[in-house]
Amino acid sequence: MSDFEPKIVGFFCNWCTATAADLAGTTRMQYPPNIRPIRVMCSGTVDPVYVIRALLNGADAVIVGGCRPGDCHYVSGNMKARRRMAILKTIMKSLGLAEDRVWLRWISAAEGPKFAKIAREMTEEIRKKGPSEMAGAWEA
Ligand code: FES
Structure with a gap:
């Protein structure tokens, strides 16, 4: 049995x-500690280059979490994120890269249990896939 623990x-x-992640933590919900969170002001600020750089620098997967459609505090930032991630995944797929290591999910502030569930699901799925082949590719 592998002892691989994904870095997400x-x-x-x-x-x-x-905020949902904070809620999950403060209410002591159980979820794996594999996700390294980076707080951004809106999912629409996440440039696809950030995602690629994370993968090249050792992340086994990346998740972008945003407000539900219609709830973005900057009106349509999450819709921009959806378009960007769709384009990124299309490009990754065409290059033979594992686009299924990039997830986009809508998790509102009150959805601590949903956050914990997605953290468990993603960690388990990436654990099954094993280490990313993109990690360290920049140096190769
Ligand atoms: S404020 Fe835009 S996704 Fe949350």
């Missing part, structure tokens, strides 16, 4: 997913 970088909107 999470770009979380300050107003929703980051």
